[in-house]
């Protein structure tokens with residue numbers, strides 16, 4: 001079990017309880033949705049390169065599949081716990097439901113540190129994970145994907161093992177595959193673009209034109225880079241970005257008042273999203289403290305790095321100018337900070353809505369793989385825009401109608417949909 005100080009599953013259950021009260025959910029659906037439907041915990045013995053056998057613990061949790069096959073990533077992490085996996089699987093259920101894709105929520109993991117494992121050893125863990133679960137996962141039941149420290153290569157090893165066991169091709173078993181091997185075009189852009197599709201709608205609602213706005217972004221990785229690209233295309237100006245500096249073991253912010261030029265900064269960024277400080281100065285950027293991104297005088301904040309960044313301590317530093325926070329990262333805002341933001345009437349696009357472009361595109365990958373027919377990138381991104389926009393509008397409408405904070409409105413819609421699916425099936 002996770003340590004007592006912070007237990008992600010207890011937090012996920014507490015969030016659920018709050019919304020269940022608002023929805024006045026009956027005891028049946030409440031009890032069913034507070035817990036995963038199914039959990040698998042198992043051992044994966046691996047003959048290591050030195051000839052010894054090491055046993056790894058693996059998990060898969062299927063929180064709910066009333067709306068469709070479970071969907072969610074597999075993490076490789078030395079501190080993985082069943083409670084983390086339970087919490088993440090529950091959050092996946094709500095994320096798929098809020099964007100209204102016909103999938104449930106799942107999550108998996110293996111306690112291991114890929115930094116200390118050879119490629120061969122990682123392959124054996126992947127194949128072992130699938131061997132333990134081959135009858136309990138699949139394109140019609142539970143569809144895994146990459147997550148922390150797992151990649152397209154891990155997904156291909158897992159797919160290969162699954163197809164070997166079942167004696168046929170099932171490209172829809174897993175997503176996050178490389179393009180050309182069953183992956184979808186547009187997946188790289190999907191999460192960042194999805195953030196901006198919802199931001200575009202939020203600005204419309206607030207009567208702001210993107211070209212009149214400025215933004216500050218935490219992070220400069222996959223989500224941030226593509227969010228900035230599309231926001232720039234809409235005419236918006238990013239004046240500050242930030243990143244983690246691996247050498248100094250601290251974070252920095254980079255400001256350019258007349259606007260960060262995305263391609264210039266990309267040219268001095270490593271593959272982990274770290275920006276070279278000296279070269280940034282050469283580009284005329286001011287190098288500031290890691291936290292500086294949050295106190296910029298901008299209209300929009302986009303946290304796109306880590307969880308727990310907007311807190312009771314940092315939220316009071318948010319400039320009075322800020323009108324919107326678009327949460328690209330998962331869990332960037334603590335409940336205490338939410339209270340401050342709500343009081344200041346800053347418009348929040350909550351994480352599981354704003355960053356749902358990734359899972360929506362994974363759903364598109366699954367659809368393409370199941371039909372063995374692959375779409376052009378424009379088609380993928382066009383469909384993504386339609387889904388994200390519709391999801392945003394539904395949440396915003398409820399938020400206005402019931403005077404709910406956007407996060408609460410998103411939860412009410414998501415949990416309401418899943419509870420209804422359970423009722424319709426006659427489960428509760």
Ligand code: NAD
Nearest residue numbers: 191219220221222223243244251273304305329330355358
């Ligand atoms: P990434 O690894 O590509 O990039 C992370 C970025 O954050 C890097 O630029 C890194 O330097 C920076 N960073 C790390 N610590 C920082 C700190 N203390 N201060 C400032 N910057 C810091 O990751 P990503 O895929 O862009 O994911 C970012 C967030 O979005 C995570 O919370 C992730 O869970 C969430 N998310 C990602 C996806 C996806 O499809 N990539 C989907 C949904 C949610």
